[in-house]
Amino acid sequence: MAVIVGLTGGIGSGKTTVANAFAKLGVQYVDADLVARKVVEPGSACLAAIFEHFGESIRTPTGELDRAALRKIIFQEDKEREWLEQLTHPAIREQLKRELAACSGQYCLLVHPLLFEKGHEALCQWTIAISVTPEQQIERVMQRDQNNQQQVKNILATQLSDIERCAKADFIIKNTGTADELNDKVLSLHNMLQLQLV
Structure with missing residues (x-):
């Protein structure tokens, strides 16, 4: 059985984008959503x-x-x-x-917006938090889901803050730059995880 690595982030943090970047490197994932x-x-x-x-x-x-x-x-x-x-x-x-x-392979991802909130990190050997600013989250979710600002803030209030989530994670990926920069960060972390599992 593959080692399970949790991947989490608040709404609008880019979990699907990051998971797809890992998938392009051959890593399977299970999406809690x-x-x-x-x-x-x-x-x-x-x-x-x-x-x-x-x-x-x-x-x-x-x-x-x-x-x-x-x-x-x-x-x-x-x-x-x-x-x-x-x-x-x-x-x-x-x-x-x-x-x-x-899942097969060296490791697979459990992609979960409430990984820590629901105690599902207990299923994982390591955890990765995607870090973004609340302003970025609000803007992305308003554009993506056509939600108003207050509704997005209500959802954010039910999740850990970025600081709290990052404090609990083993690894952090900052998703505040370009798509190329994000892909480079994913590749770097993928290589590090593979070395840990040899």
């Missing part, structure tokens, strides 16, 4: 419970979860977010374990 979508696919027990709890306002015409509508509710109501997490997080953790066990 994609796993979180899997456990609420149509027909799943989690999705049925979510519709029962929150009602039809978060069901799309095709029977899928309206993520934008749900996000508005759970980032305004802490109790609703806690209810959702208690339902979905055990299912997410089990699916993560299954997908990580199927």
Whole structure:
């Protein structure tokens, strides 16, 4: 089984971009956000419970979860977010374990926005934090998701700060420059990890 290396960063930090840069070097990864979508696919027990709890306002015409509508509710109501997490997080953790066990190579990445917040660093031998400024995060997420500034700030408030996250990580990648600079940083860290695993 491949060694698991956690890759984390707040919303809008560039986790997917960094994970794809590792993938180009032959490193497999499991994305917790994609796993979180899997456990609420149509027909799943989690999705049925979510519709029962929150009602039809978060069901799309095709029977899928309206993520934008749900996000508005759970980032305004802490109790609703806690209810959702208690339902979905055990299912997410089990699916993560299954997908990580199927990875090959020297190491694979667990890409997870809440790696430390949810205690999933316990699954990892090392952890990498992607460091960006809050201003960059807000700007990127507003552009990407068409969220307003306050909604992005509400999401950021549920995550560790950049300083707190970096203090917990074994390695840090600063994603504040160009794409070429980021690729160089990923290559350098990849080479270092391979040496550690020889």
